[in-house]
Amino acid sequence: xxxxxxxxxxxxxxxxxxxxxxxxxxxxxxxxxxxxxxxxxxxxxxxxxxxxxxxxxxxxxxxxxxxxxxxxxxxxxxxxxxxxxxxxxxxxxxxxxxxxxxxxxxxxxxxxxxxx
Amino acid sequence: xxxxxxxxxxxxxxxxxxxxxxxxxxxxxxxxxxxxxxxxxxxxxxxxxxxxxxxxxxxxxxxxxxxxxxxxxxxxxxxxxxxxxxxxxxxxxxxxxxxxxxxxxxxxxxxxxxxxx
Numbered sequence: 001x002x003x004x005x006x007x008x009x010x011x012x013x014x015x016x017x018x019x020x021x022x023x024x025x026x027x028x029x030x031x032x033x034x035x036x037x038x039x040x041x042x043x044x045x046x047x048x049x050x051x052x053x054x055x056x057x058x059x060x061x062x063x064x065x066x067x068x069x070x071x072x073x074x075x076x077x078x079x080x081x082x083x084x085x086x087x088x089x090x091x092x093x094x095x096x097x098x099x100x101x102x103x104x105x106x107x108x109x110x111x112x113x114x115x116x
Numbered sequence: 117x118x119x120x121x122x123x124x125x126x127x128x129x130x131x132x133x134x135x136x137x138x139x140x141x142x143x144x145x146x147x148x149x150x151x152x153x154x155x156x157x158x159x160x161x162x163x164x165x166x167x168x169x170x171x172x173x174x175x176x177x178x179x180x181x182x183x184x185x186x187x188x189x190x191x192x193x194x195x196x197x198x199x200x201x202x203x204x205x206x207x208x209x210x211x212x213x214x215x216x217x218x219x220x221x222x223x224x225x226x227x228x229x230x231x232x233x
Contacts, residue, residue: 009156036224043120044159044207044224090159103149103172104222108158 002027002095004107012113019063019078021110023091026072032094033074034104035065039087047089050074061085086114118142120225122208128231129198137193137228141210148191149222150183151207159207165191198232205229 007022035047048059055067065076088111092104121140141148150162161175165185185191209222
């Protein structure tokens, strides 16, 4: 079984400030981890993914996430927020060893608001 | 098409009616997923199709929900006797899965907003 917890359904930062969106997971086998972003009125897009290579993963738009096995975390960060980063962010885990395919379990989402 | 296409984009129906939602995946994608996103909540897995294998229906919330897929093309999600709690955005996603964990990127459609009055 696998699950994902995103701490904070809403996060508000000022433009230029650090963005930190928290994600903790549980998985019975080594996981694949993902961050997806959903901009207003658009579909979900993959932001970045961890698949057992480097633990620090860089994604699009300056975002990165670090896989920390000891903390079962995969927090998303960006050094300097931009107004265009305002969106809903979803963390997801895939129990890659369990079955064919890549069925994802999603967290509840975090809405990021960026203040001018 | 270039991406995953879902129709209709919005559907308003009366309680007790049946609805059918359509998903056109990216051509060549072997795997297709349906998810549900209720207001203020995360994505909830519904059903998964992979090639000609039997679908994984473990996420369907009740027997009022069913889905079909013809080969590796179009899929329809049917909700019978809709209830107000069925109101949500229904998202479809597809990917190519070639037998090894080489592609974990899902491509999502824009969803169908279902409102049950």
